[in-house]
Amino acid sequence: MRQDATRELSPPGPLSLARARGKKTGALLALVVLGVLAAGCAKVSGSDGWARPEVADKVMYVTLEKGKLTAIDTGTFQKIWTFPAAEEFACGGGESKKIKPDGIYGSPAIDGANVYFGTYDGAVYAVKQSDGTCVWRIETGDTLQAAPILGSEGLYVGANDGNVYLLDPKNGDQKQKFNSGAVWAAPLLKDDGLYVSTMTGKLWKLDPKTLEPVWSAPFKVSAGLLTPPTAVGDDTIVVGGIGKQLYGIDRKTGAEKWSVTGGNWFWGEPFVDGTTVYATDLDGQVTAIDGTNGNKLWDAPFAALNAIRSGPVMAENTLVAVDNGGVIYRIDPATGKGIGQPNLLNEDVHASPLVLNADGTQASSLSNQSVSRVAALATSSTTPSPVASGTPTPAPSGSAGAAKVYIVTTGGHLFEFDPDAGRTSQVVSK
């Protein structure tokens, strides 16, 4: 009779060598896999934020730590307050709760009473400008990357949940909502409308009061739009994004006027000086474009060493760009040639720089963006807000005297850069 095959082939004793080897191999495999996971964990968790600082009344509002907003005196660079000051805090007289805000990607909006900002966990906060206590907090349906902006109708918030919200700045109540598609970039409020670019590749022009679309159809491309819409002159909006294209759009009709191809995605806020648009891309190129027709103004784009997420700024007739590796470049705006040696911060930088005039007021850094983020209420409010009165109007490039550039690093340091001397110094640490 034939024996049971199982018993024949595998008696219960002598598997020792193979098993021992197998177990050792298995243990080694497990250790390798777990080591890989452990090594990768730190990078997974990063949503640290990259908000550009804003200044009002000689106070700078800056994110040095993930999920925290700090007010700094621009005269002494001493910290005034940090929100949240503790793990538990209450908003608007409500119950105190333990909340840990996620990274802040959008620059804060300031109206003289409160500072408004969004966090990556989808919450919008209003905190008192004077002491940083929470006035109100609301939640959107998804993450928040876009900076909120202020207008005469209220606070506009573009969210990744696909909506643009119009909120009452006093209490955060929703006044209007428009389903635009996921918004990652700050909207632009101009005289004739609210411009919203979306990750679904659309540029909307909305009525600032009702949020109804103004154009018969939005401008539409297949790839997502990452840059905040930026106005050039009276008739063009510039926007760009993942498709490696920068577009000039007719403000009246929403039709494409021109497009320019870059080296990679456009993500940083373009800087506009007159009709010239300076744009950075993730290939590390800085390009100058005639905003009226899309012609490139330099012989060749300026090439940085690393990708550039942040937008360029103008200080002392010098175009300043900072790449993701923390290398600061001074560029001749007329020719696109580098000036002097680049400066190294030895820390990564994703946030756009801020330019301050010698008197501590904010120079033009985002062209028309700064106006709607800081001073919009000044034009609509019957009583002038204290901040609005102290808020500078965008200074023409080159007229600011000894302007300084302020750069926030991912390591939580604030650096001051002198564009004349090409020197950097750390002024604040987290």
Next chain:
Amino acid sequence: MTAVPQPVKRRGLPLTGVIALTLISTILAMVIAGRNPWNEVFINPLINVLLMLNIITFGQFGLTIIFFTLLLRLATLPLTIRQLQSTKAMQAIQPRMAELQKKYKDPKRRQEEMMKLYKEAGFNPLGCFGPMFIQIIVFMGLYRALVYTVGGSPESLVGLSHRLYPLGILQDQIPLNQHFLWLSLGHPDQTFMVPLLVGASTYIQQRLAVTPGATEQQQQQQQMMTWMLPLMLMFFTLNLPSGVGVYWVVTNVFSLFASYWVYGKRMLSWKQLLPIPMGGPSPAPAPALRKPKSGSRSNGDIEGEVIDSDQPDDNEPDVPGRAGEARSQYGKRRGKRKKRR
């Protein structure tokens, strides 16, 4: 003269060699060109394939991960099966190895005889490492690819921009839809369901695939591993993007099917899942050996078989490898045994 088991076919070896040579030469070329071979050879292609598949799954990135995992496991199925068959072959020659260990006290001579035995059986002692190595590499690459694609933060997108091939349809997939079932694929699962599934599927997969240890010490080590690995993976999955957890669950389920394919139905014994020592009785020393039959190699008999096995041994555990070996060598033997009972 002693019999040896039927040699394992070595069909996979040349393929593995060709793949290894191609990889090594590509990596060298990358290094010479000053590019990061790890990114260029593994991460970037994986990312772009994931985005391609995302078009097929209508932008449902959760389905893309599942689809990709299945395709990947199917593509590496020959390697997986070869690995499992190597394990089976190793089990088959165990009796002879035990005999050699007893017979030769000189380690050098014993090693030589063992190598001879491997050669006769067509078993490559390092055969298991090739597939394992490839799986580790693929896993590491996929892990990094998922971190970039569903990393869950704008920072991860900055890194992704340099890794996409210049095709408009790939750029159009960004940002990926992170929502799948109850999960946000770029973030850890707050409901703990995915970590639990990862732990459970790893435990079951380990429990069913493992063979009992020969000594008490080995059994204890196995016990520890079958508990420790799932627990550690659960712990890590708590902090990883849930998309990685989805990959892990799917690949574990696929492994179960692959083991079933090789070992047969008997591996699916619920006894195997119980958290008790699997070996039944403590492992005995080498069993009594049957006298070798002349010409036994032709009918598959091997030296080291148990002499009397007409009466089934109730204490003998259900071992996947054994069952599979039985089926491969004796066809429908299981059915007959059942009938006898």
